[in-house]
Amino acid sequence: MSSPLHFLTLKRFHEGLLNKEFSALEMAQEHFTYIESRDPEIGAYLALHRDEAMRQAEAADLAVAQDKEMSALAGAPLAIKDNILIEGTRTTSAAQILKDYIANYDASVITKLKKAGAVFLGKTNMDEFAMGSSTENSSFQKTKNPHSTAHVPGGSSGGSAAAVAAHMAVASLGSDTGGSIRQPAAFCGVVGLKPTYGSVSRSGLMAMASSLDQIGPFAKTVEDAAILYNEIKGYDPLDATSDPRADADVSKALLNPTLGQIKKLRVGIPEEYFIDGLDPRVRTKVEEAIGVLKSLGVEVKPVSLPHTKYALSCYYIVMPAEVSSNLERFDGIRYGTRHPADTLLELYKKDRESGFGPETKRRILLGTFVLSSGYYDAYYAKAQKVRRLIAQDFDEAFKQVDVLVTPVTPTPAFRIGEKMSDPLSMYLSDIFTIPVNLAGLPAVSIPAKGFVDADGASLPVGFQLIGRRWGEADILGLGQYYEKAVQ
């Protein structure tokens, strides 16, 4: 008896589809059936797109029947974070102010995935406007960690991580501004990739902090993440920060890395990431993973990223500054519900008061503060200079090594409600993921083998591989060999 279809990896699904072992329609149906039984407990999805998904699956099956050339994603049932636009469907960013917003165009990644024949199961829960580290800031529902429903799935892409971890999607898309793909991937025990800034188009991604945001995949294996990344990357004139280098064909190195190439990689361990605040259970798991990497034959040596400790402050100045600007568009005029008001100013203030949650307001106010006259130089301008120093640390390290290995999070998943009253403690859960966004680098979160005991639950732990810009093939190649080694 073979295992249920919804347990399949993307790679295995594709092979089975081509061999006509099962149909894309069966795969989609089985996912929906399973979602119905499992998601009431997990809360990963905000909306299901059943009818359209069935049509997309049938189209894939028709292509198989006609022996047409198929992409690696044809018929693959995916979940999409609810800040990525799919034309004609509700797209809310889990925000009250957008609860009735219907997207009127496709995000560029969605256009690519539609062309590849993918199936969209539905939209996933997230922290409002992608601001948070636990998905508790969603205006609509809480998402639970599939490994323990008393724990958070991480955030902000918590729904996309939980959907894949609970086998309610074969893979998914999230967005990562300061760790919003890698942190929930680590908490949920799946693979999450934050690509190089400029490699995946941001057109149709609701902007949070534009100099940091990047769309990326969640998957069950590193190989699947590489497949999905290879399909969504590429230059896009609709995104002015999209980089033409994104069109370089690196599919061979991404999808079929050779051990010969991988063994040549030099791996650095940045001492600043193994600090006192690192939970010993996480430290042990990451050190075990480093041991596995060594066993592959790669050279491992210590490196230093001296400005790491300033990354959190730097990020919490740069990011809210961009947030406060980007969220100006949510003014109650073009989006939201109009409240009775005598003047335009009063309308703005009322609509934004009722349309935004506490964390969104906190960040808008913080961003307004650091950009305001009298404080700009001391905060925003200073943070931009520190950002340069953090990026230069990486440049220096990448003269000596090709890949860095670090923890993803200081602790395993925390309990629901544990950090909601203290924003600073919530922010600290992103200290190991933030520097990568500030520097524009690619990084992947990979589950370390095994689980750790954490207040009554058995939880996964992730480790992070950071590459130089455009070094996705290095980190995903090394990750694929790690995966083979621990299987």
Add this chain to the structure above:
Amino acid sequence: MLSKKELEHLAELARIELKEGEEEKLEKDLGAILDYFKELQAVDTEKVAPMTGGTQLMNALREDVTGSTDDTGKGAAGFPDKQDGYLKVPPVF
């Protein structure tokens, strides 16, 4: 760290009405966060050029050519208040 007056000024700039009881918590939270930022003052940035974005592109130019679109009015469908495909707004003053 952040006075009530400063907070009210920020809220005015950000066009957000603050609710009763919300101010105290915001003052406390923002104050703690701003205190945390003080660590940056220890970093020597005298000769450092600010990093103003995530991209390494110098310019992102495109050909200045006209195009046509058939999606006029698509965006209007989602407006909270509209008339004949136009956005309706309340009086400015």
